[in-house]
Amino acid sequence: MGSFHIEGGQKLSGTVVPQGAKNEALQVISAVLLTEEKVIIENIPEILDAQRLIEILKNLGVSVQKVADNTYSFQASQINQNYIYSDDFDHDCGSLRGSVLIIGPILARLGQARVPNVGGDKIGRRRLDTHFNGFIQLGATIRQDVNLDALFLEGKKMMGTSILLDEASITGTANLIMASCITEGKTTIYNAACEPYIQQLCKMLNSMGAKITGIGSNLLEIVGQKKLVGTRHRILPDFIEIGSWIGLAAMTRSQLTIADVSWENLGIVPNVFRKLGLTINQIGDDIHIPAHHQGYTIHNYLDDSILTISDAPWPGFTPDLLSIVLVVATQANGSLLVHQKMFESRLFFVDKLIDMGAKIILCDPHRATVIGHNFKTQLKGTTMSSPDIRAGISLLIAALSAKGKSIIHNIEQIDRGYQEIDKRLEAVGAKIKRVN
Numbered sequence: 001m002g003s004f005h006i007e008g009g010q011k012l013s014g015t016v017v018p019q020g021a022k023n024e025a026l027q028v029i030s031a032v033l034l035t036e037e038k039v040i041i042e043n044i045p046e047i048l049d050a051q052r053l054i055e056i057l058k059n060l061g062v063s064v065q066k067v068a069d070n071t072y073s074f075q076a077s078q079i080n081q082n083y084i085y086s087d088d089f090d091h092d093c094g095s096l097r098g099s100v101l102i103i104g105p106i107l108a109r110l111g112q113a114r115v116p117n118v119g120g121d122k123i124g125r126r127r128l129d130t131h132f133n134g135f136i137q138l139g140a141t142i143r144q145d146v147n148l149d150a151l152f153l154e155g156k157k158m159m160g161t162s163i164l165l166d167e168a169s170i171t172g173t174a175n176l177i178m179a180s181c182i183t184e185g186k187t188t189i190y191n192a193a194c195e196p197y198i199q200q201l202c203k204m205l206n207s208m209g210a211k212i213t214g215i216g217s218n219l220l221e222i223v224g225q226k227k228l229v230g231t232r233h234r235i236l237p238d239f240i241e242i243g244s245w246i247g248l249a250a251m252t253r254s255q256l257t258i259a260d261v262s263w264e265n266l267g268i269v270p271n272v273f274r275k276l277g278l279t280i281n282q283i284g285d286d287i288h289i290p291a292h293h294q295g296y297t298i299h300n301y302l303d304d305s306i307l308t309i310s311d312a313p314w315p316g317f318t319p320d321l322l323s324i325v326l327v328v329a330t331q332a333n334g335s336l337l338v339h340q341k342m343f344e345s346r347l348f349f350v351d352k353l354i355d356m357g358a359k360i361i362l363c364d365p366h367r368a369t370v371i372g373h374n375f376k377t378q379l380k381g382t383t384m385s386s387p388d389i390r391a392g393i394s395l396l397i398a399a400l401s402a403k404g405k406s407i408i409h410n411i412e413q414i415d416r417g418y419q420e421i422d423k424r425l426e427a428v429g430a431k432i433k434r435v436n
Helices: 022-034 048-059 087-093 097-110 129-138 170-181 196-207 239-251 269-275 319-329 350-355 389-401 421-427
Strands: 003-007 013-016 038-042 063-068 071-075 112-116 141-144 150-154 162-164 186-190 211-213 219-223 231-234 255-258 281-283 286-289 307-310 335-339 359-364 367-371 383-385 405-409 431-435
Touching: 003 389, 013 421, 022 038, 022 048, 022 071, 022 097, 022 170, 022 196, 022 239, 048 063, 048 087, 048 097, 087 097, 087 112, 097 112, 097 129, 097 170, 129 141, 129 150, 129 162, 129 170, 170 186, 170 196, 170 219, 196 211, 196 231, 239 255, 239 269, 239 286, 239 319, 239 389, 269 307, 269 319, 307 319, 319 335, 319 350, 319 367, 319 389, 350 359, 350 389, 389 405, 389 421, 421 431
Parallel strands: 013 255, 038 231, 162 186, 307 335, 383 405
Antiparallel strands: 003 405, 003 431, 038 071, 063 071, 112 150, 141 150, 186 219, 211 219, 255 286, 281 286, 335 367, 359 367
């Protein structure tokens, strides 16, 4: 287990290129299981979660080759079913929540699947009922093993149907899309998630021979095909990482350019940061953040009431960036209410920011009020531990802006979602050292 040692308070400058989107990568890598032909995926981020999923696919019998930096070829001509029923499979899935995305492809292709307890961030309840209810409507049956530590799905007679999701789950939508692509008949999925990740998955599957319409909406129609073919697909830039770089520039009052961000897929992310008073300029397909030497002022509502930023399904604001917004607000001129609706444990990391001198009131597990310092008081360095990916990067941003030295332990959590973050930070002037 490693640590980051950070000397805070450094001004940064330069250009950064965002990595491929983590959440899209986990979906499209899982989709290679739907065909026996070769699939090439470009711009896969070299992060722990993606590498863990690739290792699971290798153990499933998928032929995997690294073609170039961030580019891999996959060919699932055969699937090793013995691995699915092994202790190794349980162990591997137990370290990666994203492994849940292989259920749909395996169930549709083999007619059966096994689901062990999956891992992931400890940010509150993350139920899988949406996935399983959808599989049941497609005709699958589910039973639990005697030890209550795995579920078995049988789906040899699945047929297309009409599905109304009880929540717009991103992974649930992805799983049902993949299962429906090679299930006989027509499937409609209403209240589907429509994030760019889902749109990208649908476009990739269509290039493989699937017939999916309604892409970008919450009503998808999928006509099942007997087989899918190979393709080549490129993953979008990670807009969560882009938001992280925006937050870092603001907190360190630094000038940064974020290159090739795919503006059309950023949604309301730039405007939410503008509500915090940040200047965000579009130059071609780049984002330019000037140094905020005079600070930044939160925009209140028209009646002068306190601004509230909350998460919502796309095209609403992603919950993955609320922790970044919260950290940025600690040095703003003004106050902000952050409302994390989806996960009841995601705001608990604020105690570490309070130790650093931030003025935050944790109202309840879902809401926190931030009173900004307006840079009149600098956060102070401390020793802390990263509880999950998004809280980890937020604490790293706080440490880079703080006065003095900070140490962040359990940085594996950050490595799960951010590719070589220490080297990329050093390249723009940060003083950060990885200690193993």
